[in-house]
Every structure is written in C-alpha cells, then in structure tokens.
Amino acid sequence: DIQMTQSPSSLSASVGDRVSITCRASQNIMTYLNWYQQRPGEAPKVLIYAATRLQSGVPSRFGGSGSGAEFTLTISSLQPEDFATYYCQQSFSVPRTFGQGTKVEIK
Amino acid sequence: QLQLQESGPGLVKPSETLSLTCSLSGGSIKSNSDFWVWIRQSPGKGLEWIGNIYFSGDTSYNPSLKSRVTMSVDTSRNLFSLRLSSVTAADTAVYYCARQTVVISSHYYFDSWGQGTLVTVSS
Numbered sequence: 564d565i566q567m568t569q570s571p572s573s574l575s576a577s578v579g580d581r582v583s584i585t586c587r588a589s590q591n592i593m594t595y596l597n598w599y600q601q602r603p604g605e606a607p608k609v610l611i612y613a614a615t616r617l618q619s620g621v622p623s624r625f626g627g628s629g630s631g632a633e634f635t636l637t638i639s640s641l642q643p644e645d646f647a648t649y650y651c652q653q654s655f656s657v658p659r660t661f662g663q664g665t666k667v668e669i670k
Numbered sequence: 671q672l673q674l675q676e677s678g679p680g681l682v683k684p685s686e687t688l689s690l691t692c693s694l695s696g697g698s699i700k701s702n703s704d705f706w707v708w709i710r711q712s713p714g715k716g717l718e719w720i721g722n723i724y725f726s727g728d729t730s731y732n733p734s735l736k737s738r739v740t741m742s743v744d745t746s747r748n749l750f751s752l753r754l755s756s757v758t759a760a761d762t763a764v765y766y767c768a769r770q771t772v773v774i775s776s777h778y779y780f781d782s783w784g785q786g787t788l789v790t791v792s793s
Binding site for chain 1 (some may be wrong): 716717718719721730732733734766768773774775777778779780781783784785786
C-alpha cells in the first residue's frame with residue numbers, strides 16, 4: 564500500500580492568513596493526488612484533484628501544487644468557513660489511501 | 671445533482687455481519703465512467719477505502735478487508751450494498767458511500783458522498 568503522510572497534524576491560524584499543508588507519498592505517484600476538506604459532522608468534500616485542478620465550485624483561494632511524492636495544499640487567505648480538517652488521497656493505485664489529516668484551527 | 675444515502679442498522683453484534691445499502695437519486699448507477707465506493711472513518715484509523723464496484727458487478731476490495739467484504743449492485747433499484755462479515759469492535763466507524771469519477775489521464779477522485787452512517791459493533 565502507498566502510505567500518505569501529512570504535515571503538520573494541526574495548525575492554528577487567523578482569518579486572512581496564508582496556510583500551507585504538505586502531503587508526502589511513500590512512492591512516486593506522479594500527479595495522482597486529491598485533496599478533501601471535512602467539516603465536523605459532514606462528509607469530506609473534494610477541493611483539488613490531479614494535484615493541481617480545482618474542483619468546480621471551490622473558491623480560487625484553494626490551490627494545489629506538487630508532483631512525484633511531495634504535494635502542497637495552499638489556502639491563500641483563510642476564511643472562517645475554512646476551519647476544518649484536510650486530507651490528501653492518492654489515486655495512483657489500489658487500495659486508495661488517505662493521509663491522516665491536518666486540522667486547521669482558529670488562533 | 672447526484673445524491674447518495676446510506677441506510678442500515680446502527681448497531682451490530684460482534685461476529686455478525688454488517689450490511690449497508692447506498693441509494694442513488696438524481697443520477698444513474700449505470701454510468702460508464704463511475705465506480706461506486708465504500709469508505710469508512712474511525713478515530714483510530716482515519717479514512718479507509720473499503721472497496722468499489724462497477725455497475726457491471728466488477729469489484730475491487732482493500733486487501734486488508736478482502737476476506738470479509740462483499741459488495742453488490744442492483745441496477746433496477748439504483749443502489750449498491752456492502753456486507754462485512756465477522757465484525758469486531760475495530761469495525762466501529764462512520765461508513766460513507768461515494769462516487770469515484772474519472773477525468774483526464776485516468777485521474778480518479780471521490781466527488782459525491784453520502785452523509786455517512788455510524789455503525790457501532792457491540793454486544
């Protein structure tokens with residue numbers, strides 16, 4: 564199985580801050596990497612697919628970068644509704660695997 | 671807009687079989703480009719992909735669960751199902767059904783999710 568490791572596990576930030584979350588894969592997964600946002604009590608929601616492509620309807624302050632084994636999710640200006648947990652997920656091979664999550668909290 | 675809804679018992683006894691159904695509305699399960707997926711989430715193991723099924727009945731399961739998992743599809747009722755046998759407390763989780771869609775160059779992702787259903791394994 565491909566292991567996905569996110570850092571940090573949690574972070575505190577203020578509204579308007581620029582935030583970056585890193586995801587590392589245990590092997591080269593090219594750009595087969597997706598990012599999800601999960602708010603408490605809700606199902607995950609896809610933000611970014613294929614490492615850099617913004618899902619329809621997702622605000623442009625979300626951006627993805629990276630290829631190979633290292634990826635980054637960036638929120639350019641954190642909004643109140645962005646306080647949530649973020650997960651990366653590889654779609655390079657089966658079984659699909661997720662990172663352990665990064666919780667973004669209000670400072 | 672596609673909606674998915676999980677249903678099934680919220681409490682299952684140890685050693686018994688967990689059975690869940692995911693009903694689709696606003697879309698057809700007989701989509702050539704989509705797979706239908708079960709994912710679970712527990713505090714101890716995070717998000718875990720259980721497996722997927724195509725409308726033809728072709729399946730792919732997580733090797734860690736393969737010996738206990740069966741997925742099926744009912745195209746006439748536009749739903750798919752999960753059975754997980756010989757459950758233990760470690761199977762307690764929120765279970766989600768979802769759609770895995772595909773875009774350019776075989777990039778797959780989960781773009782529609784059910785709300786999730788909590789299944790507790792306890793006597």
